[in-house]
Amino acid sequence: MTIRMTINGRDCTTDANPMTPLLDVLRESCRLTGTKYGCGEGECGACTVIMNDELVMSCLVPVMQAEVATIETVEGLARMADDGAEILHPVQQAFLECGGAQCGICTPGMVMAGVHHLRHPELAPDGLAEALEGNLCRCTGYSAIFRAMERAAEAGRPA
Amino acid sequence: MTISADSETKLRYVGRSVTRREGADKLTGRSRYVDDMHVPGALTGRTIRTSIPAGRVRNVRFPDGFPWDEFIVAGPDDLPANEVALITADQPAFVDGIVRHAQEAVLLIAHEDAGLVHEAARAIEIEYERDAGVFGMEQGHVLKQLAIRHGDFEGAFANGDVIFEGEYRTGAQEHVYIETNGFIAWWEGDGVVLHGSHQCPYYVHKAVKHAFALDRDDQVRVTQETTGGGFGGKEEFPSLLAIHSALLSRKAGGRPVRLIYDRAEDMACSTKRHPSLTRIRTACTPEGVFKGVEIDFHIDGGAYVTLSPVVLSRGLLHSGGPYLWPAARMDGYCWFTNSPPYGAFRGFGAPQSEFAIERHLDRLAAKLGICPIELRKRNFLRKGDMLPTSQIVGEEPELERIVERALELSDYRAKQSGYGEGNGRGLGLSVFYHGTGFTGSGEVYLDSVVALEAQADGFVEIQVSSTEIGQGTETVFAQIAAEGLGIDIESIRFRKPETGAVPDSGPTVASRTCSIVGGLVERAARQLREQLAGRDIATASATGPVRAEARYQAPPGLVWNDDTYQGCAYGAYSWGCNVAEVSIDPVTAELRVESMWGIYDIGRVINPVLAIGQVEGGMAQGIGWATCEDVVLKEGAMQNTRVTNYIIPTSADAAELFVEFVEHHNPCGAFGAKGVGEIPLDGPPAAVANAVTFATGKDIAAIPIRPEDLLA
Numbered sequence: 001m002t003i004r005m006t007i008n009g010r011d012c013t014t015d016a017n018p019m020t021p022l023l024d025v026l027r028e029s030c031r032l033t034g035t036k037y038g039c040g041e042g043e044c045g046a047c048t049v050i051m052n053d054e055l056v057m058s059c060l061v062p063v064m065q066a067e068v069a070t071i072e073t074v075e076g077l078a079r080m081a082d083d084g085a086e087i088l089h090p091v092q093q094a095f096l097e098c099g100g101a102q103c104g105i106c107t108p109g110m111v112m113a114g115v116h117h118l119r120h121p122e123l124a125p126d127g128l129a130e131a132l133e134g135n136l137c138r139c140t141g142y143s144a145i146f147r148a149m150e151r152a153a154e155a156g157r158p159a
Numbered sequence: 160m161t162i163s164a165d166s167e168t169k170l171r172y173v174g175r176s177v178t179r180r181e182g183a184d185k186l187t188g189r190s191r192y193v194d195d196m197h198v199p200g201a202l203t204g205r206t207i208r209t210s211i212p213a214g215r216v217r218n219v220r221f222p223d224g225f226p227w228d229e230f231i232v233a234g235p236d237d238l239p240a241n242e243v244a245l246i247t248a249d250q251p252a253f254v255d256g257i258v259r260h261a262q263e264a265v266l267l268i269a270h271e272d273a274g275l276v277h278e279a280a281r282a283i284e285i286e287y288e289r290d291a292g293v294f295g296m297e298q299g300h301v302l303k304q305l306a307i308r309h310g311d312f313e314g315a316f317a318n319g320d321v322i323f324e325g326e327y328r329t330g331a332q333e334h335v336y337i338e339t340n341g342f343i344a345w346w347e348g349d350g351v352v353l354h355g356s357h358q359c360p361y362y363v364h365k366a367v368k369h370a371f372a373l374d375r376d377d378q379v380r381v382t383q384e385t386t387g388g389g390f391g392g393k394e395e396f397p398s399l400l401a402i403h404s405a406l407l408s409r410k411a412g413g414r415p416v417r418l419i420y421d422r423a424e425d426m427a428c429s430t431k432r433h434p435s436l437t438r439i440r441t442a443c444t445p446e447g448v449f450k451g452v453e454i455d456f457h458i459d460g461g462a463y464v465t466l467s468p469v470v471l472s473r474g475l476l477h478s479g480g481p482y483l484w485p486a487a488r489m490d491g492y493c494w495f496t497n498s499p500p501y502g503a504f505r506g507f508g509a510p511q512s513e514f515a516i517e518r519h520l521d522r523l524a525a526k527l528g529i530c531p532i533e534l535r536k537r538n539f540l541r542k543g544d545m546l547p548t549s550q551i552v553g554e555e556p557e558l559e560r561i562v563e564r565a566l567e568l569s570d571y572r573a574k575q576s577g578y579g580e581g582n583g584r585g586l587g588l589s590v591f592y593h594g595t596g597f598t599g600s601g602e603v604y605l606d607s608v609v610a611l612e613a614q615a616d617g618f619v620e621i622q623v624s625s626t627e628i629g630q631g632t633e634t635v636f637a638q639i640a641a642e643g644l645g646i647d648i649e650s651i652r653f654r655k656p657e658t659g660a661v662p663d664s665g666p667t668v669a670s671r672t673c674s675i676v677g678g679l680v681e682r683a684a685r686q687l688r689e690q691l692a693g694r695d696i697a698t699a700s701a702t703g704p705v706r707a708e709a710r711y712q713a714p715p716g717l718v719w720n721d722d723t724y725q726g727c728a729y730g731a732y733s734w735g736c737n738v739a740e741v742s743i744d745p746v747t748a749e750l751r752v753e754s755m756w757g758i759y760d761i762g763r764v765i766n767p768v769l770a771i772g773q774v775e776g777g778m779a780q781g782i783g784w785a786t787c788e789d790v791v792l793k794e795g796a797m798q799n800t801r802v803t804n805y806i807i808p809t810s811a812d813a814a815e816l817f818v819e820f821v822e823h824h825n826p827c828g829a830f831g832a833k834g835v836g837e838i839p840l841d842g843p844p845a846a847v848a849n850a851v852t853f854a855t856g857k858d859i860a861a862i863p864i865r866p867e868d869l870l871a
Contacts (some may be wrong), residue, residue, distance in 0.1 A: 033195035034188015038337045039422040043802045074188040092186040099768040103629025104185030105338040105387025132810040138388050139629045141779025142813040
């Protein structure tokens with residue numbers, strides 16, 4: 001079937017089997033490979049994207065559910081300054097400074113979860129540990145990620 | 160936070176938290192991992208595996224209903240040498256008639272329709288003749304045996320001192336790098352091009368060249384793509400995928416083939432940390448002064464040799480802990496079993512044996528009626544002491560200072576007396592050490608080379624086969640090179656590792672990258688600085704690159720005898736102490752590690768943010784191994800091959816981690832650096848187990864510590 005989505009602010013129309021995971025469509029049809037495969041069963045969070053302002057594991061979303069949806073992926077977070085320099089999203093910037101990314105494979109999903117948490121802190125009353133629980137990281141032990149998120153929250157610019 | 164032993168202010172980059180160089184690419188999704196490569200026309204490959212642990216393959220059936228003539232099918236007969244060359248070449252790339260474990264490749268298939276490949280793979284039927292297998296240690300055949308003899312160990316147990324024995328076990332551990340293993344291969348002319356996720360490009364090169372019986376080095380070109388975690392799991396194992404993907408491509412006339420594992424396949428077939436069984440017998444005075452130790456250290460090697468002999472070696476060499484043993488008998492045994500081969504995992508045997516000795520000391524202290532910290536202090540290694548291999552400790556380890564700092568930061572004594580024993584909450588401590596780099600003469604055999612090249616566009620390029628796998632290789636090497644050259648770090652770039660294009664600086668393993676390879680980068684930088692003689696980079700290299708190479712030279716006095724197992728096992732040692740604070744739910748017995756403190760001497764801290772990241776991440780892996788990471792084996796094979804049922808710590812499980820460094824600089828390491836990558840795995844299990852024993856009164860002797868064990 002034909003699927004229409006808005007991905008990172010751009011309209012996107014693609015042809016796909018309705019049961020194809022959104023993850024595969026993003027990576028293969030849209031060539032947005034920033035979103036990663038980690039387990040294929042919604043446990044590791046590497047494929048996390050924001051769909052209609054909700055955090056989803058894109059490996060578990062049949063693409064038909066994304067029809068006319070607004071999708072945000074890691075590729076859409078940074079902005080370009082007038083001089084062409086890249087301005088990272090405050091969450092990305094804080095991860096960079098605090099060592100929140102090591103091998104980087106969980107990072108896109110983790111950053112999306114972090115961005116979503118700053119927009120909707122009420123969804124995780126117990127705070128960061130709860131907000132990021134769906135995203136496995138094997139490198140950091142999470143401490144540097146917590147420090148990065150605290151710094152991003154201080155930067156106070158939930159996008 | 161860093162406690163600095165000196166205050167050198169003249170260093171511009173070393174010692175500073177320079178931002179991770181490839182960090183922005185990783186954070187924006189630009190970094191290219193192997194599965195992100197867009198390779199037009201690529202086929203998708205899949206491995207057909209054994210499902211029994213021992214026996215023979217009788218027949219392979221390709222059921223009707225699939226267009227088999229469209230498939231590429233490859234097997235052992237297609238490979239000039241059905242061997243994965245490593246220390247030995249005993250592991251075949253495909254079952255060689257005899258099945259030795261339940262995840263061996265029988266054949267490979269490939270097709271352009273990925274979905275069809277997966278369906279077809281499930282449909283293929285293999286008929287077997289079954290044999291009984293060997294599962295578990297101390298049965299079957301010994302794969303490798305090692306012995307260390309030191310002093311009069313028989314006499315130490317003969318004169319009426321306190322003799323105390325114990326038996327300790329550790330489970331397997333799965334790496335769970337979040338990026339699964341993968342390679343993409345194609346042939347160009349008579350050579351093969353391989354892009355993949357791995358730690359050691361030249362290991363892959365050697366294995367592929369051997370398997371295809373190629374004559375020239377330039378017939379195999381291995382490139383490392385951005386690698387989503389390794390932890391040892393991508394040290395030797397990726398060679399197998401590289402051979403498989405190259406073979407499918409060759410059968411497909413050179414067409415590209417993607418061989419990328421899904422999670423369940425990766426967890427089922429890939430290497431894991433060796434399970435261990437350690438028996439310790441100690442002799443000491445009633446006051447707790449050590450007289451002698453006898454250690455039998457066993458590990459399960461699985462079905463093939465792989466790296467098990469060297470894992471056994473490092474485990475045995477660290478089995479006495481950082482203590483003075485006047486006499487020692489240490490015997491190591493690695494056993495062949497019908498499990499998939501166990502392999503490299505961060506720590507490489509030392510976390511297993513150091514768990515055993517550190518748990519043993521707490522149990523011994525209880526028997527002696529001495530505080531476990533005091534017992535350790537009476538026996539700590541000091542400068543000038545002799546290790547069981549006759550190596551003299553060349554620096555003052557300052558273990559008392561390290562331990563005292565850990566006790567102070569954790570408020571250990573006050574908390575412990577407040578909680579009281581057996582009340583569901585408690586603290587535990589461990590002290591440990593880790594040798595930097597390959598064991599014994601290993602670094603000499605590696606003969607590592609690095610190159611720095613000043614190029615016409617004004618950059619100095621670092622050329623090494625040492626890989627960035629998340630630990631920060633690119634960043635710390637740029638810091639070291641810029642410091643040595645006396646130039647801006649912005650003028651340094653890192654050549655993507657590709658065999659042939661970069662010299663062989665050895666594998667990215669054994670806590671050797673920053674310290675040892677970084678030391679070569681430092682030397683090459685100083686040399687290039689002299690060659691540049693004050694000219695700017697572009698001017699000096701206008702007529703061609705200016706190149707400096709540095710080759711490994713053993714530090715003076717670093718002599719090792721492989722036959723007697725005596726000599727200097729390592730050129731430098733890192734030291735550390737962990738304190739764990741745990742709580743146990745009184746009803747469910749759920750174990751939670753609330754906090755962990757770690758004080759480490761890793762020599763010069765080149766980049767504090769990256770070093771803390773290494774240490775914290777390793778502590779979390781160690782906590783996971785001690786608590787929730789339970790590899791469930793059935794006839795040698797892992798059953799819980801999903802992240803839903805093999806549990807690694809999540810953010811909600813994460814212990815609060817506190818890290819500080821004590822710096823004793825290593826004269827042979829980069830600007831004084833020692834090993835950092837692996838020591839974080841050595842301490843957490845025993846610290847947790849000692850804390851759980853205090854909190855519950857249960858005499859913990861094995862990890863993982865499961866709630867059902869605490870309720871039993």
